[in-house]
Amino acid sequence: MNATVLNDDLMAPAVIANPHAYYHNLRNTEKIHWNERWKGWVLTGYKEVVDVLRDAEHFSSDRMGYLEAELTQEEQESIAPIFRILKYWMVFRDPPDHTVLRMLLNKLFTPVAIERYRPMVRKIVQKTLDKVIDSGKMELIHDFAYEVPMSVILELIGAPDLDRDKIKEWSEKIGVFFFIKADEPRRREIACEGINALVEYITPIIEHRREHPGIDLISLLISAEEAGQITYNDVLATCVLLIFGGHETTMNLIANGTLALMQHPEQWEMLSSNPSLLKKGVEELLRFDGSVKSTVRWAKVDWMVGDKLIKQGERLLVSLSGANRDPLQFANPDTLDITRDPNLHVAFAHGIHVCLGASLARLEVEEAFAGLVKRISCPVLQQGTALDYYPSVVHRALKVLPISFQAKI
């Protein structure tokens, strides 16, 4: 074994800066590795990752259930909002509860259903680019990547006038909970603050929609509640989940994708002269440097994965980024190739929890890059900029991406 593998610190600066090198090393040495520091298994091989993600019968997503079991009654009460809301997030639930919510919501998120938002998204992209195009530079995340998904998700839940800056602030607080980071002692309290604020803010909106139903997502949830299919807790939690999950991941993908194309200018040019490559190109950006690096599962029973016995109750860090660069599945995995096909990456996970918002995210990112390659030349990093990522095991998130470019005429 070499030094990188023995280093079980998933938050080490070198791992945050370049997770792909770390996961390659780990995969080459031990595809299913017991990380003593994190006290769980880390999976970096494509086959093993896919096997676990597609097997909800033996692997649970019930994060709150397992957390509850670790905490005393008192500790639980101190973070009651986390339990009150996150416990009802579909992403943390197992069948059959998950199935009910997923079948209900899926109808609104199918590729066909989402396609009708394309003109709206295109307009948002145009307007956002109009503001910065003449200056020849922008901080891509703040000035562009953030605007698009935030506007879209608010439109989708039928509340376009919500205060974005507040929502961003609260979402960031909720996000602290997922930064698997033991040295932030207040991370759960911070998340509670974010949840409380968001809940307080959207509760009157839900009640208003109950009185004045429309064709939006909140109205659909309410009618399912009134028909006894789901509970009020589900309605509230789902609103929080969609607002929270609906913008940051997409924003980060636009940023990671822009950077990847800047580092491969020939691919930028190819996309720019060949917009029909957009769909495949987005799949490759998802594979190459997706915005969600990993997710977690718990073994429901003793179960073999590859050659390792996973004991009941043990947790697994399922590395999506690791699987997406596995040479057994992807030829030349470290090469960005926007024509790659087939490209069955795991950036949205696989199995029953596969991202509900995948079609929406794809559409948004397609339109974002359609706008970028049409209107600006391949950008370069502004001088003196260092690439700095948030220290998270879950998110692949640049702090800022300041770029310069030339507007196309």
Added chain:
Amino acid sequence: MAQVKIEVNHNRCVGAQLCVYFLPGVFTLNANGQSTIIDAAKADAATIIQTAEQCPQCAITITDSSTGEVLFPPADLGF
């Protein structure tokens, strides 16, 4: 509506099971956790198309068995 042929593209199917949830008589999962057809005659064409629409990956293609016309997905969908 006509008799239809159902195909699942395993280069796209991620095992989301939505097809199985919505039409368990027609779809099931194979040992790899990917969708496969049990019996295309267990539902009418319209229901099968509605189910194919639920697939997040556009992995399911429906064609008219007699004419070969693709009924789903529309040409501009998918990736």
